[in-house]
Amino acid sequence: MTAIALRQIRKTYGSLEVIHDVDIDIASGEFLVLVGPSGCGKSTLLRMIAGLEEISGGVLDIGGKVVNALPPSERDIAMVFQDYALYPHMSVRENMAFGLKMRGTAEETIDRRVSHAAGILKIEPFLDRRPAQLSGGQRQRVAMGRAIVREPSAFLFDEPLSNLDAALRVEMRLEIAKLHNRMKATTVYVTHDQVEAMTLADRIVVLNAGRIEQIGAPLDLYHRPASLFVARFIGSPTMNTMTVELMSHGNEKALSFKDRTLPLAGAGTARIAPGAVTLGIRPEDLTACPQEEAWFSGDLAVAERLGSQTYGYVEIGEARMLTVEFPRDTPIRVGDPIHVRPNTDAIHLFEKASGLRIN
Secondary structure (H helix, E strand, O other): OEEEEEEEEEEEEOOEEEEEEEEEEEEOOOEEEEEOOOOOOHHHHHHHHHOOOOOOEEEEEEOOEEOOOOOHHHOOEEEEOOOOOOOOOOOHHHHHHHHHHHOOOOHHHHHHHHHHHHHHHOOHHHOOOOHHHOOHHHHHHHHHHHHHOOOOOEEEEEOOOOOOOHHHHHHHHHHHHHHHHHHOOEEEEEEOOHHHHHHHOOEEEEEEOOEEEEEEOHHHHHHOOOEHHHHHHOOOOOOEEEEEEEEEEOOEEEEEEOOEEEEEOOOOOOOOOOEEEEEEEOHHHEEEOOHHHOOEEEEEEEEEEOOOOEEEEEEOOOOOEEEEEEOOOOOOOOOOEEEEEEOHHHOEEEEOOOOEEOO
């Protein structure tokens, strides 16, 4: 069942169009993440769902009802902001109860909902404190609690973890995931952090300059990016990309790179004319090999040891750097010669002009 439907949604500021004909169906209970670089329109899109930005064109349907003209208070959604937006002069309990009081909710119902939300978020000891007496993570829990007590049909999160330090972001990410698993509420979540997107989402919407580049499950986007933009944006470290030559051998196609030729099979390549294409290969799909078997050779410029894995950044000439994932205890040092070859089954090919996937 669709909980929220966006149909040809557009947003313009005068003559400037910043959201272009966006179509998304969000299922009931789904955790959908909007992700993309700064300025791509993800927060604007979320604010249009919330009713905080006017919709310039298209139809927004929430729970089977067109809500384009409805104010935020009548859309049955709750939003958690990046800056918490807590009232500093109120206690945690009062912050969580304020919206319900404004709606005229019975005191008994307010107490029950606040106690329930505080229990879920483990903030009972802080109910009588004010926001200034709380840590960043505790304040974010209060902001989430204020949304939970409303018992909305959908939750909207606008980069809620961006103000937290790295350790707290991980902790709160787990809390949000557990909260969703427990409540099964429809959730739309905006972030520029692809790790948050990959770990939280049922589906990810990748936005680029106000347009949808791709929608899919996290691992589908990782393994089958529809465009060069998605390939470079999803994955950390980013995918290695380079220009190679696509050649025809009768009815067959082959890749040519330096003195290497790789026959290609599979749908999609037959329609592409011979010429330059972009090859993509992820760091974990490169393997160390003898020099005579190598596709890429160079000297190690930087070794990044992260504990669970090691990344090597290899200078391969023409001021280009190749990222290679090594087993975590590989004894590599800066200046070492590195020779690698790709797993040819994991090669991604993109049209040079459009950036669209072709294999």
